[in-house]
Amino acid sequence: MKYQLVKGTKDVLPEDAPRWRLIEEKVRGVMTRYNYREIQTPIFEETDLFARSIGPYTDIVGKEMYTFQVRGGKSLTLKPEMTAPVVRAYLQHHLGERAGLVKLYYLSPMFRQDRPQAGRFRQFHQFGAEAIGSADPRIDVETILVALRIYQELGLKNTALLLNSVGCPRCRRPYEEELRAFLVGRLKGLCPDCRARYRKNPIRVLDCKREGCLSLLAGAPMILDHLCDECREHFGEVQHLLKALNISFEVNKQLVRGLDYYTKTAYEVISAELGAQDSLGGGGRYDLLVSDLGGKATPAVGFAAGMERLILVMEKQGLFAGDKPGTVLFIAALGPEAQSRALKLAETLRGEGVPCELDYLDRSLKAQLREANRQGAKLVVIIGEEELKSNEAIIKDMKGGSQEKVPLEGINSYIKQKIKAGLQ
Ligand code: HAM
Helix, strand or coil: CCCCCCCCCCCCCCCCHHHHHHHHHHHHHHHHHCCCEECCCCCEEEHHHHHHHHCCCCHHHHHHCCEEECCCCCEEEECCCCHHHHHHHHHHCCHHHHCCCEEEEEEEEEECCCCCECCECCEEEEEEEEEECCCCHHHHHHHHHHHHHHHHHCCCCCEEEEEEECCCHHHHHHHHHHHHHHHHHHHHHCCHHHHHHHHHCHHHHHHCCCHHHHHHCCCCCCHHHHCCHHHHHHHHHHHHHHHHCCCCCEECCCCCCCCCCCEEEEEEEEEHHHCCCCEEEEEEECCCHHHHCCCCCCCEEEEEEEHHHHHHHHHHCCCCCCCCCCCCEEEEECCHHHHHHHHHHHHHHHHCCCCEEECCCCCCHHHHHHHHHHCCCCEEEEECHHHHHCCEEEEEECCCCCEEEEECCCHHHHHHHHHHHHHC
């Protein structure tokens, strides 16, 4: 074959599409119940928006962005995540001026040029929520509840919630010195990326997945043990609220997330079903991002979750069983005149809201019935030459096997009644 899809991308074929729709509808339904409103942003943004928000020493900015130069020299980047574009839109359209707390959700493709593997794609899709304007730990918890509710209502089993606090600049700075003091004797063993991180942003070293670096991190100081009073209290309150809601979680001191904008709460929902790429979704607080991008100091929190990974887990757990194509009615016709009557009848029925299909391949009656069966039709209308002469059609109930003759005049109303009566 001459052309194949690009490595790390995926086609959504007709048999996959209902799965995507099921999840999208669940996401929209839950988001609406929690009063998050939809936002859409362009596929690309100025490169600097991402470099500044996500952080220059992260894997995403360092090696995974699809960046290109346009005429005039401007550098643009396909969005690798949505938090920065959402904050950009929040500021650009002054969304915060109309409401103290702005709650937004999205469903969108993202692009990261990482090494493809199970559950990791170069174009993937996220759903997510951002709540901009409140520092209250209850809203941290609300974003967690939104994510967990979506998973729970989709029937997901065996997920775990990991929780940490990554502090704020006040506690982070003295902590970073302590971490540097721990790492300095181990620098030779660290990978080149981590050696750069050591200087610029040492907490990123904790996020390195390389075996060599991981083994050197045993006994490293953890930010959770160095929080300032305010961050410690906030973290305590988040845990207290989760316990009061009977949400189980695990504190994971090493969870620092792959993006630099986080402050205080950081969390991830993982699934054992996913293997190495076990993160279904993740998020946290980013109290400094709005001001970093030019707005006034505005606390915020949110999460994003991968659609492909969710589908993978749902497939493994058999949660899609039973989805079927939905042709209700097939119109089988024989001969040009009957075929033209069939087309007219189909058009009338489709106009009245009945999904139906007909034969465009001049097949025999037997082959048309086989096709109707393959498509899962509940009813078949048969119009042949004889039926045309008597101005009647045969209606065949595909499940029970019964047949009846019905006048062509007014047959659309008769069919609709039959479908309403429970054939659907
Ligand atoms: P993230 O952890 O980079 O966070 O991505 C969130 C989720 O997107 C992951 O847990 C995973 O399910 C999915 N994901 C990420 N990369 C890939 C990939 N290459 N292939 C497939 N799925 C992937 C963020 O993006 C933050 N913006 C989340 C956030 C929102 N924080 C605050 N608000």
